[in-house]
Amino acid sequence: MNDRDKQLREAAYKEVEKHKATVEEDPFRLGYHLMPPVGLLNDPNGFIQFNGVYHLFYQWNPFSTGHGAKFWGHYTSEDLVHWEHHEIALAPSDWFDKNGCYSGSAIEHDGKMYLFYTGNVKDENNQRESYQVLVESRDGYTFEKKGVVVELPDDYTAHFRDPKVWKHGEYYYMVVGAQSKELTGKVALLRSIDLYEWEHLGAIAGADMGSLEDFGYMWECPDLFELDGEDVFIFSPQGIEADGILYNNIYQAGYFIGKMDYENVRYNHGEFIEMDRGFEFYAPQTTLDDKGRRILFGWLGIPEEREEDHPTIEHKWIHAMTLPRELRVRDGKLLQLPVDELKKLRRDEVSYPDVVLNETEQAFVGIEGERLEFELELEKQPSGPITIELRNHASIIYSPENKRFTLSRISFVDGKTIEERHCQLEELRNFRVFLDSSTIEIFINDGEEVFTARIYPDIEEKSITFKSGQAASVQLRGWMLY
Numbered sequence: 386m387n388d389r390d391k392q393l394r395e396a397a398y399k400e401v402e403k404h405k406a407t408v409e410e411d412p413f414r415l416g417y418h419l420m421p422p423v424g425l426l427n428d429p430n431g432f433i434q435f436n437g438v439y440h441l442f443y444q445w446n447p448f449s450t451g452h453g454a455k456f457w458g459h460y461t462s463e464d465l466v467h468w469e470h471h472e473i474a475l476a477p478s479d480w481f482d483k484n485g486c487y488s489g490s491a492i493e494h495d496g497k498m499y500l501f502y503t504g505n506v507k508d509e510n511n512q513r514e515s516y517q518v519l520v521e522s523r524d525g526y527t528f529e530k531k532g533v534v535v536e537l538p539d540d541y542t543a544h545f546r547d548p549k550v551w552k553h554g555e556y557y558y559m560v561v562g563a564q565s566k567e568l569t570g571k572v573a574l575l576r577s578i579d580l581y582e583w584e585h586l587g588a589i590a591g592a593d594m595g596s597l598e599d600f601g602y603m604w605e606c607p608d609l610f611e612l613d614g615e616d617v618f619i620f621s622p623q624g625i626e627a628d629g630i631l632y633n634n635i636y637q638a639g640y641f642i643g644k645m646d647y648e649n650v651r652y653n654h655g656e657f658i659e660m661d662r663g664f665e666f667y668a669p670q671t672t673l674d675d676k677g678r679r680i681l682f683g684w685l686g687i688p689e690e691r692e693e694d695h696p697t698i699e700h701k702w703i704h705a706m707t708l709p710r711e712l713r714v715r716d717g718k719l720l721q722l723p724v725d726e727l728k729k730l731r732r733d734e735v736s737y738p739d740v741v742l743n744e745t746e747q748a749f750v751g752i753e754g755e756r757l758e759f760e761l762e763l764e765k766q767p768s769g770p771i772t773i774e775l776r777n778h779a780s781i782i783y784s785p786e787n788k789r790f791t792l793s794r795i796s797f798v799d800g801k802t803i804e805e806r807h808c809q810l811e812e813l814r815n816f817r818v819f820l821d822s823s824t825i826e827i828f829i830n831d832g833e834e835v836f837t838a839r840i841y842p843d844i845e846e847k848s849i850t851f852k853s854g855q856a857a858s859v860q861l862r863g864w865m866l867y
């Protein structure tokens with residue numbers, strides 16, 4: 386560890402101490418989601434299960450609630466529910482990462498944990514440089530930077546970042562999010578036998594490749610993995626225009642289903658599908674655990690989407706991680722469900738097996754408050770719209786007439802405007818809602834669609850009410866979560 390590293394770490398810990406009370410006093414602090422101790426958290430990084438323990442790192446700016454020279458913060462857990470916060474894993478202390486230890490991934494090799502990340506550098510003329518850096522860890526808690534292992538290949542601008550590494554056959558492969566010299570989004574593939582020497586094989590997918598035409602100017606945070614017999618590619622493209630109810634956030638996160646052709650260095654894929662229909666979701670990353678599950682964390686935030694207006698900023702922190710989600714592929718679609726372990730948080734179960742919703746708003750004892758889960762199951766398709774009002778601030782609406790599921794909330798920018806996000810849903814069979822002080826996650830039809838968002842209701846508002854335009858028979862269950 387160099388002197389600069391020590392100084393940066395000390396300064397970061399000082400910042401945590403200085404603002405601890407202010408941060409902790411925030412009523413919008415979350416009960417069961419991962420957050421930064423102070424400052425700004427963004428992408429999940431280096432997600433891995435190592436020696437039986439889940440490690441999740443995160444992009445962290447300790448010094449302000451804006452973006453800057455990122456550190457890697459570090460959490461671990463044995464069950465994906467209870468997490469321990471650790472010492473800083475990486476600080477932007479070297480010439481090759483002085484403007485940020487940007488996003489990356491983890492892999493195990495010969496009993497050691499290896500991290501790959503992007504060293505972000507701005508030179509004296511504010512020109513960007515990008516280096517892919519290797520880090521070694523014997524124990525998973527102390528880290529040694531091994532230096533730059535990938536220099537920028539010729540074909541791209543310096544928007545070349547977020548390495549995700551996996552093993553296939555005898556080789557290690559790395560995908561990197563990239564921008565071509567024509568300023569189009571691409572994903573680059575590299576190959577190595579030993580994790581140190583890397584060969585650039587070329588772009589495997591991108592705008593103007595295969596069936597894809599114009600598809601944004603930069604692809605961030607790529608992740609490619611095999612699941613249920615398909616090769617799934619997750620990424621966060623920038624520069625996609627809104628199209629009706631699609632792509633309504635500034636940047637998207639979504640996936641293709643396809644086949645990775647290692648021989649011809651091509652990823653052949655179907656159409657792009659947004660992973661989340663809510664307001665805040667970006668830069669997700671997955672890992673495979675020892676139960677064979679593909680688990681995903683996303684950033685419960687979006688870059689440059691009115692970040693400075695989140696009310697938590699007054700309390701010196703911003704953003705969180707989503708809940709961990711287990712992925713599956715069914716009928717060409719990615720399903721996402723909260724990992725089973727989250728059921729450990731359930732307390733005080735209430736069950737209403739025979740509810741008839743009608744035009745009168747109904748509340749149910751035990752289904753109200755700030756930190757809870759509830760689940761609604763329909764016996765048959767409703768004939769009128771179902772509406773759930775949440776804490777007088779957000780609402781969930783399913784309209785069978787136009788087969789549309791909607792999440793609306795009051796904007797945190799002006800505290801007045803009602804904003805909506807939608808998805809098309811042929812039928813509504815069930816959904817689960819997780820509320821945690823200032824977040825909402827909705828999992829519809831066993832994970833077919835997900836909505837994730839921040840919400841900032843009045844602290845005193847705890848009520849949740851249900852109604853339906855036409856009588857609808859439903860089953861309701863609910864739990865406090867802690």
Ligand code: FRU
Pocket residue numbers: 427428444455487488503546547605606667668688
């Ligand atoms: C995505 C991203 C990555 C980058 C990191 C910097 O949110 O922009 O592309 O590595 O955040 O914090």
